[in-house]
Amino acid sequence: MATASVSGSREKELWRRLGEVNDPELDEAITEMGFVERAEVKGDGNVEVDFRLPTYWCSPNFAFLMLDGVRKALDQLSWSPAYRVKLHDHMFAEEVNRGIEVGRTFGDIFAELAEDKDIDTLRETFSMKAFKRRQEAVLRGLREHGLTDHEILGTDLTAYDAVRFAPGEAAVQKPRYRAALLERFPERQAGDPVFVTWEGRQIAPAALSAYLAELRGVRVNMEFNGALCRGLKQTRYKELDVVDGEPTLVDFIMDRVPARSAPAV
Structure with missing residues (x-):
């Protein structure tokens, strides 16, 4: 019983910490954006995180800033676990995941991949x-x-x-x-x-x-980019549930188009 309680408490802390990491371009939590596909505390206390961006070609700069934020969040966990972070379905996923496996830092990995060296x-x-x-x-x-x-x-x-x-x-x-x-x-x-x-x-x-x-x-x-980002992710990964009432990109655009007056008869 005590073990289950500790596990549940750690899961909550894990998701709380991840929820403090923002998409740098949108200033919205990566958990709210659906970028954290899975975050799990294993039986031995170690942590696994699966991370997925909305498009295959998402800028490596953005990927670096978010994954570095994830690393810092995991480093702050109270029980100091070992952890594994895996990037999925991205043009540099193989390089990133291979680099992590051999102990390279995100900074070292992305220094070679970044489009803009001045992160x-x-x-x-x-x-x-x-x-x-x-x-x-x-x-x-x-x-x-x-x-x-x-x-x-x-x-x-x-x-x-x-x-x-x-x-x-x-x-x-x-x-x-x-x-x-x-x-x-x-x-x-x-x-x-x-x-x-x-x-x-x-x-x-x-x-x-x-x-x-x-x-x-x-x-x-920023709101337009956020709506676009959500739309791309929902289109790419059909299995994700759409939040009730969440505006689509079309809703966002139409909400900002002035209504036309009806033509005079």
Whole structure:
């Protein structure tokens, strides 16, 4: 009985850790995207993870960033297990899996495969997009909350933590934006403004609407890529269950096409 309890607890921890790894381009959890096909704690405590991307030709840069995130997540497991991560149905799966089997790191393997050798620059680009997407959701939420632009941009970390949103996108992104802000600006003090640009500049209240329009462009692009990615994966792997109510790529496009007026009779 105790063994079953330990096993169940470890399974939950495993999936929780994997759920903290994001697709770098979409800023969505790889578990939500369905990229983790199987994650299992074996009887001896070791861990096996099967990983599958939506297309055969997914950029090796993206694959590296996600698999490196998986590695870091597994390294944080409380019982420090040995683990095996296997990439399936990808143009570099053979090279990646063979390299892992002989003990090479993801960094060593992908250094030879990556299209862009400056992975750190690519990682920062995706971090910037995630920062902006999360920030936009919270800014819109505060406007809907009834705050003026001046009040919003004067919000410090203490006031930010006191805000309570109804369930929705702003509530989801509030803690995620806080994490992104402090990762970007670790020296941030409790009394400092929470809403600044990626470069750390103050945002003038009169400029907030234009700034939000810029952020919206980032979000729409990421949402479109996410819808496309889900559609490709569902088309490629028919056995995956479609989540009830999840929008398709067509739904996403049609939702953004202005409705045409009926022709005059």
